[in-house]
Amino acid sequence: MTATEPESVARFREFLKIRTEPPNAAYHECAEFLVNQAKEIGLEYKVIEPVKGKPIVILTLPGTDSSLKSVMLNCHIDVVPVFEEFWTYPPYAAERVPTENGDFKIYARGSQDMKVTGSMYLEAVRKIVSSGKKLTRDVHMVFSPDEEIGGYEGVKTFVETQDFRELNVGFDLDEGLLGADERYTFLYAERTAAQVIYTTHGNTGHGSQFIEGTAIEKMIPIVNALMEKRAINKKALKEFESDGSNFRSGEITSVNLTMFNGGKQANVVPATYTVTFDIRVSPDDDFAQFKAWLLDLAKQNDAEIRFILPDEDRTITPIDRNNKFIDTFFTSLQKRGIEPVPIICPGITDARHVRSKGVPAFGFCPINNHAMLAHQHDEFVHESSFLKGIDIYYDLVSDLANVQE
Numbered sequence: 001m002t003a004t005e006p007e008s009v010a011r012f013r014e015f016l017k018i019r020t021e022p023p024n025a026a027y028h029e030c031a032e033f034l035v036n037q038a039k040e041i042g043l044e045y046k047v048i049e050p051v052k053g054k055p056i057v058i059l060t061l062p063g064t065d066s067s068l069k070s071v072m073l074n075c076h077i078d079v080v081p082v083f084e085e086f087w088t089y090p091p092y093a094a095e096r097v098p099t100e101n102g103d104f105k106i107y108a109r110g111s112q113d114m115k116v117t118g119s120m121y122l123e124a125v126r127k128i129v130s131s132g133k134k135l136t137r138d139v140h141m142v143f144s145p146d147e148e149i150g151g152y153e154g155v156k157t158f159v160e161t162q163d164f165r166e167l168n169v170g171f172d173l174d175e176g177l178l179g180a181d182e183r184y185t186f187l188y189a190e191r192t193a194a195q196v197i198y199t200t201h202g203n204t205g206h207g208s209q210f211i212e213g214t215a216i217e218k219m220i221p222i223v224n225a226l227m228e229k230r231a232i233n234k235k236a237l238k239e240f241e242s243d244g245s246n247f248r249s250g251e252i253t254s255v256n257l258t259m260f261n262g263g264k265q266a267n268v269v270p271a272t273y274t275v276t277f278d279i280r281v282s283p284d285d286d287f288a289q290f291k292a293w294l295l296d297l298a299k300q301n302d303a304e305i306r307f308i309l310p311d312e313d314r315t316i317t318p319i320d321r322n323n324k325f326i327d328t329f330f331t332s333l334q335k336r337g338i339e340p341v342p343i344i345c346p347g348i349t350d351a352r353h354v355r356s357k358g359v360p361a362f363g364f365c366p367i368n369n370h371a372m373l374a375h376q377h378d379e380f381v382h383e384s385s386f387l388k389g390i391d392i393y394y395d396l397v398s399d400l401a402n403v404q405e
């Protein structure tokens, strides 16, 4: 590891300094940065705005046969909010801090989730171009907004456009998880997010009296039922994930009480109460049945229920090696001794929108042996991991774009 900063790292840090944190995300500034990257590398580029103020940037490395199905590399440009007071380094300064063993840590919001991946795509493609080698298929890097809030005005809208159809995508590499140990993982499916708000109304009155039929009284059985479900599932997960790897959390439905709202003053019984749960339903559970249970819970307790997110069909990319892209994904990584472990994504990503159009998509991140700090304070990535990841993508992108019919 040299003390002189590699140019690729300097460009990565520039990307990290752009504050793409909604609601006032600097999306246009980010689009400009990406277009400049395209010009420098010598790529085709296009910026579209299917939703005003939410640009999608497409950078294309044309192949020798653009009639063939292409390879898409997807990266969301938005990041999640920070609690700045808990950060050791300012989250948008992208400081490069030396470590004891001669490496560096790049501290920034988005350094893992997921600008590191976008930067690795850009640097891998830059290397491919400068090597002079020609790939067969088009490679499209897609940089998209709003993933962290569901991608509704990002990739979900984009996949409905003619611009997306024209990309003629055969395979999408999308957001993945860093490996906490020596293993790498890939995501072929996701849990379904069911975020739900229960509201109860009841009698109000003086806090010194035994008021009957209060909003909170009605809410308690709902909370108890969901917390019981939580306890059962938590135990089940512990039982079948004996190695503590957290690889299998996507296979179990999770329940979290995330908001508890109501009440105005200690001596006034609240007339209305709301409770919000973030529930992630495993593909192994019947979603319709689970939703019916949630609805019934409301009905039984005289509560209103509202689902925050729109209904979505489940999407899964079967791990079918008869698909040439999928087979190449494995053979290419195997050349470097990487045997990625298939997991169900515990969260939701933009890959589900791409899959909904029948395009196979795997979430992958070529970083292992790394602390996982997505959405946490002091998010950082090791410079050595970033540089190694570029080389992994160099081969992977080349091999995928050279898949024969």
Ligand SMILES: CSCC[C@H](NC=O)C(=O)O
Binding pocket: 147, 148, 149, 150, 151, 193, 309, 346, 347, 348, 349
């Ligand atoms: C309501 S959209 C939320 C999207 C988010 N995706 C990654 O963290 C998630 O919580 O899974």
Ligand SMILES: [Zn+2]
Binding pocket: 076, 113, 114, 147, 175
């Ligand atoms: Zn992400």
Ligand SMILES: [Zn+2]
Binding pocket: 080, 113, 148, 374, 375
């Ligand atoms: Zn995230």
